[in-house]
Amino acid sequence: MKVIKIFFLVIIIGIGWSGPALAQFLTQPDEAQSVSVSPLTFELTANPGVKLTNKIKVSNPSSRPVKIKMSVEDFKPAGETGSVIITDDENYTYSLSKWITVDPVEFTLPPSGSQLVTFVIDVPQTAEPGGHYGTVLAEALPVEVQGGSAISQKVGVLILLSVSGEVTEQLIIKEFSAPEFVESVPVRFLLRFENLGTVHVRPKGFISITNMLGEKEVDLPFPQKNVLPGSIRKVEAEWKPDFALGKYTATLVANYGINNLPLTAVVTFWVVPWKKILLIFSIIFVFLVFVFLARRRIYLALKVLFTGDK
Numbered sequence: 508m509k510v511i512k513i514f515f516l517v518i519i520i521g522i523g524w525s526g527p528a529l530a531q532f533l534t535q536p537d538e539a540q541s542v543s544v545s546p547l548t549f550e551l552t553a554n555p556g557v558k559l560t561n562k563i564k565v566s567n568p569s570s571r572p573v574k575i576k577m578s579v580e581d582f583k584p585a586g587e588t589g590s591v592i593i594t595d596d597e598n599y600t601y602s603l604s605k606w607i608t609v610d611p612v613e614f615t616l617p618p619s620g621s622q623l624v625t626f627v628i629d630v631p632q633t634a635e636p637g638g639h640y641g642t643v644l645a646e647a648l649p650v651e652v653q654g655g656s657a658i659s660q661k662v663g664v665l666i667l668l669s670v671s672g673e674v675t676e677q678l679i680i681k682e683f684s685a686p687e688f689v690e691s692v693p694v695r696f697l698l699r700f701e702n703l704g705t706v707h708v709r710p711k712g713f714i715s716i717t718n719m720l721g722e723k724e725v726d727l728p729f730p731q732k733n734v735l736p737g738s739i740r741k742v743e744a745e746w747k748p749d750f751a752l753g754k755y756t757a758t759l760v761a762n763y764g765i766n767n768l769p770l771t772a773v774v775t776f777w778v779v780p781w782k783k784i785l786l787i788f789s790i791i792f793v794f795l796v797f798v799f800l801a802r803r804r805i806y807l808a809l810k811v812l813f814t815g816d817k
Contacts (some may be wrong), residue, residue: 542647556632565645567616570604574648579604584738603641636672637705676764677704683772684750693747702734712761718756751778
């Protein structure tokens, strides 16, 4: 029998951290099993030697029974857009999976049924301070469908654990940029944060925009995203004023971490709607040419209007 496994890993970290949906069913929707989990993420803090206990709700929204198998893996960042990937590296610095146990491991969900699954994090006394990252996965075991194939689905809850101790919080602005010249709004800003520390952080703040006269136009908040250790995180923001013309200065004002460490950067840009300006000047030019060519007729018309002489 040909067996095809298709895994769907829900990967969301904090506010706005998301990865691609990797699900593609080979059968009609009513033939496919499904499973969902909640919440999608846990952000936890613990001291070495402590046990943390939490629960995950695993649900079966389909119209048929589903057999579920739970498992635990480590994950690490992939790229700059928030995606993560599973890693089986036994020497992974930020590993968490080896500290996690789940109960129950296997169970069957009736149609539209749900089950609470307990996971326990047993933090060793010798745990390295800083960030540790793992995912608890719920897999709908393969079921044979028409055509001799088998389909499974896997969804995951991400766990971000910060172990207390001497951690390093060090975030830098890798890039803060905007187009040097734009014809029209919106103006798009690109922010890239690089985490050189040992624990995940979430920068927060705003972009302060001033015009060429030094007057503040707006304080534009940017999305808050978690940045994992050893990774770069890309964040984008847009300024959509009703009207903009001239040179502007954008100042990034941000902070991060337990001690609200500051981050700043500055970029300048021009907004010149040259097409609209060209159209206005063209209309004015045509009008002036018309007035010049018809100046005698206009003069005679005005003379008749005001003096009555023909």
